[in-house]
Amino acid sequence: MGDGFSGGPPEPAIAADLRGLPAGIHWLSHTRNGRLTIAATVAGLALASVLGWHVLVSEILVTQNALAWYLAATSLLLLPILLMAMDSSDNMGRGPSLVLPLFSLLVLAIVALFTLLERTYGLHILVSDTGVPQVGPLAAVFTFMIAAFVPRFWNAARFSDFKQKEIDAREADAMHKRERGDTVAQRRAAELSKRAEEQDDAEALGAFIATVFVVGICTLAWFAGSFRDGVGLQNGVGVGIATGVMGLFAIVIFLDWIAEAPPVRAASRALRGFSRRVSMLANFYNVVDTVLVRIGAHAAGMEHREIGSRYFILGGTMLALAVLAWNLPAPFGLIPAGIALLVALSVSRLWSWVEDDRNLASITRYNPDAPVKVGFREDFRDETLLGFLFVLVIVPIALMQADKGIFASHLFDAANPADKQNLDLWVGYYGFELAKALPVIDWADIYKLQPGADLLRPSGTMGMHAVFAARLAVDLVLIASLLQAIAIATRNRQQKALFVAGHINRLDELVEREELKRALSLPPAQRFQRNIDFRRYDRERLKEIYFSSTSHRERNFIESIFTQAGDNLDSAINVLRRIVENHGSEDELYRTLDAVRSEHGAGTHQASIEDIILLMTDLRARSGLKDFKFALIKFAQDIGSPYEVAEMLSLVMFGAGRDTFQYTRIEAAKALTAIAPRLPECSQITDLINALTQSGQQAFGAAQFVPQALLSGLRSRSQELGCDPGASFNDQNKP
Numbered sequence: 001m002g003d004g005f006s007g008g009p010p011e012p013a014i015a016a017d018l019r020g021l022p023a024g025i026h027w028l029s030h031t032r033n034g035r036l037t038i039a040a041t042v043a044g045l046a047l048a049s050v051l052g053w054h055v056l057v058s059e060i061l062v063t064q065n066a067l068a069w070y071l072a073a074t075s076l077l078l079l080p081i082l083l084m085a086m087d088s089s090d091n092m093g094r095g096p097s098l099v100l101p102l103f104s105l106l107v108l109a110i111v112a113l114f115t116l117l118e119r120t121y122g123l124h125i126l127v128s129d130t131g132v133p134q135v136g137p138l139a140a141v142f143t144f145m146i147a148a149f150v151p152r153f154w155n156a157a158r159f160s161d162f163k164q165k166e167i168d169a170r171e172a173d174a175m176h177k178r179e180r181g182d183t184v185a186q187r188r189a190a191e192l193s194k195r196a197e198e199q200d201d202a203e204a205l206g207a208f209i210a211t212v213f214v215v216g217i218c219t220l221a222w223f224a225g226s227f228r229d230g231v232g233l234q235n236g237v238g239v240g241i242a243t244g245v246m247g248l249f250a251i252v253i254f255l256d257w258i259a260e261a262p263p264v265r266a267a268s269r270a271l272r273g274f275s276r277r278v279s280m281l282a283n284f285y286n287v288v289d290t291v292l293v294r295i296g297a298h299a300a301g302m303e304h305r306e307i308g309s310r311y312f313i314l315g316g317t318m319l320a321l322a323v324l325a326w327n328l329p330a331p332f333g334l335i336p337a338g339i340a341l342l343v344a345l346s347v348s349r350l351w352s353w354v355e356d357d358r359n360l361a362s363i364t365r366y367n368p369d370a371p372v373k374v375g376f377r378e379d380f381r382d383e384t385l386l387g388f389l390f391v392l393v394i395v396p397i398a399l400m401q402a403d404k405g406i407f408a409s410h411l412f413d414a415a416n417p418a419d420k421q422n423l424d425l426w427v428g429y430y431g432f433e434l435a436k437a438l439p440v441i442d443w444a445d446i447y448k449l450q451p452g453a454d455l456l457r458p459s460g461t462m463g464m465h466a467v468f469a470a471r472l473a474v475d476l477v478l479i480a481s482l483l484q485a486i487a488i489a490t491r492n493r494q495q496k497a498l499f500v501a502g503h504i505n506r507l508d509e510l511v512e513r514e515e516l517k518r519a520l521s522l523p524p525a526q527r528f529q530r531n532i533d534f535r536r537y538d539r540e541r542l543k544e545i546y547f548s549s550t551s552h553r554e555r556n557f558i559e560s561i562f563t564q565a566g567d568n569l570d571s572a573i574n575v576l577r578r579i580v581e582n583h584g585s586e587d588e589l590y591r592t593l594d595a596v597r598s599e600h601g602a603g604t605h606q607a608s609i610e611d612i613i614l615l616m617t618d619l620r621a622r623s624g625l626k627d628f629k630f631a632l633i634k635f636a637q638d639i640g641s642p643y644e645v646a647e648m649l650s651l652v653m654f655g656a657g658r659d660t661f662q663y664t665r666i667e668a669a670k671a672l673t674a675i676a677p678r679l680p681e682c683s684q685i686t687d688l689i690n691a692l693t694q695s696g697q698q699a700f701g702a703a704q705f706v707p708q709a710l711l712s713g714l715r716s717r718s719q720e721l722g723c724d725p726g727a728s729f730n731d732q733n734k735p
Contacts, residue, residue, distance in 0.1 A: 044077050064134070075146070078147050079146075079150065079151070091627055094586055105148070105316045105317060127329045145336070217472075293346060302380060305377075341395075360372065399430065540578070572599050576596055590628060593632070612635065615632055616651070636671075646679055652665060654699060
């Protein structure tokens with residue numbers, strides 16, 4: 001029966017072990033939703049008390065400012081309610097649900113609609129008749145914005161922690177392989193360690209150079225802006241720039257020879273020491289990048305599995321922020337504008353991380369032990385471009401907000417100052433600057449075209465700095481994303497060309513998915529006449545696709561490949577074990593388990609309790625798969641005898657190899673309670689009672705009802721069989 005099934009204190013000890021608070025009080029004091037319920041109740045009572053005082057004692061909510069502050073205080077009730085909609089940590093493997101983002105988006109949309117109506121109809125709630133911002137109403141707007149975003153960020157942080165645990169588990173598995181003497185894994189680890197050290201040095205030096213470069217650009221911009229009437233650049237400056245560019249080309253051409261030169265190698269060793277001294281810069285940038293990807297991109301909806309959900313959350317959030325940025329009084333609109341820019345940048349950085357993982361996967365030939373950061377379930381190209389579409393509107397809005405309120409004077413002059421209230425004036429001006437920022441298309445300077453009378457013009461040094469910053473954003477973000485999209489398309493074509501030439505036998509999952517769709521869109525007779533002939537595809541990968549697919553056309557297509565080749569598809573249970581061992585995606589786990597059930601029900605491949613035990617053992621420390629583990633327990637009940645199932649459940653609940661998570665152990669106890677009336681052997685029942693008595697508190701914590709129900713069921717079955725209550729496993733050998 002495993003550890004924990006022999007010996008132990010007498011049965012009455014379990015009552016002492018499982019003593020605790022009543023279930024309701026324990027839920028309120030020891031669970032997140034319980035504490036949030038307390039917070040919401042306290043906030044609701046406080047708000048009701050203020051309202052009651054206003055109605056029954058003294059009218060205190062009579063001024064607009066007082067009402068605004070009372071409305072702002074209601075966010076203290078709204079926030080814990082929204083936090084209750086956060087996803088359970090038990091099932092994060094399936095990704096976030098839509099409940100929290102939809103409710104938070106609704107709150108954001110209501111606030112945006114209010115600011116739109118306030119400005120459209122001149123209600124003078126946020127700004128007085130004299131143009132002075134009203135603190136109370138503005139505080140109400142921003143408290144509700146905070147209430148809309150804090151739950152998203154908090155949920156994102158929890159998902160980030162879950163993802164990090166997944167990465168740690170994968171690295172721990174790789175370490176166990178090395179400890180078991182896997183020479184291939186040891187060689188890979190040594191090579192990865194060496195490359196990681198070199199990469200850290202390169203990142204540190206690159207971060208230092210980038211910092212110096214940015215500071216240099218800002219210094220030059222300040223220096224150039226100090227010449228109010230402009231300054232002529234002499235011919236020597238142009239000669240110096242041309243010489244510098246030619247020197248860069250020469251360095252790149254002779255880079256290999258230069259790198260081997262003794263002086264350069266000595267300089268390289270010196271730079272390595274220097275790079276380690278400035279590593280804090282790289283660490284800082286990495287932290288910022290991680291926060292953008294893990295928190296910002298998640299808050300933008302990128303963790304959702306359905307593309308429609310991602311588009312709706314991202315588009316709705318960006319639209320609401322754009323409306324807030326335009327309608328809030330200056331300079332307060334810069335806050336939602338800044339949030340929108342960070343959201344778009346976060347999605348862009350997530351896309352870059354995904355492409356890094358795709359490159360790594362192709363380099364390592366899809367080795368499951370290779371270090372990944374986010375995987376590549378989606379490429380997020382379209383989502384990134386959607387975010388930047390909103391940026392093209394939000395940047396002009398940010399310029400308008402900065403012009404109206406952040407500096408002592410206006411940043412831009414207009415022929416008619418009243419036109420500055422029109423969005424099209426700012427979008428038109430930014431459009432001209434956007435064209436001039438694109439490389440090779442600076443047509444205005446070439447043809448000496450001057451801005452028309454109806455265009456904005458920078459006013460003073462700060463206006464020129466604002467234009468420079470806007471152009472820089474285009475060069476570093478928008479153009480970089482477009483170039484990345486082009487490079488990815490090129491790399492995808494190269495990957496397919498390598499497959500056609502026979503150099504590789506599989507594609508990355510994103511290209512693979514598209515090519516399968518294209519093959520299935522053709523008549524059956526033409527599906528193998530394409531360049532990507534899936535008859536030459538990696539067989540193990542085809543099995544994973546087959547058993548994790550919900551498309552009958554896709555499954556029939558793969559079946560035809562194996563039938564033509566005279567190969568067997570293997571059993572779904574074996575494929576499921578490989579997916580678990582390789583830390584496959586959660587979608588593949590759930591879908592392949594459905595295939596295992598189908599095969600077992602049809603009698604084509606029988607699964608056994610031993611298979612379930614191996615799966616549960618491999619998953620014992622893997623978090624976020626509550627429903628999947630419960631499904632395995634239910635499947636075990638369907639296919640195994642009561643004795644076999646009880647053996648498996650005992651391993652899940654007790655001993656050194658038990659499941660790490662209490663919810664799994666509780667579910668196992670519930671399942672064991674259900675089959676207790678059918679257990680056939682006294683020895684097994686007695687050992688279960690002893691294990692529950694000895695390890696009940698350790699296995700189930702403060703939970704009382706489930707282990708007590710199990711104990712009662714085991715006692716009843718023991719009495720039915722006439723078992724000796726004092727016997728142990730060693731001397732109770734017959735039912």
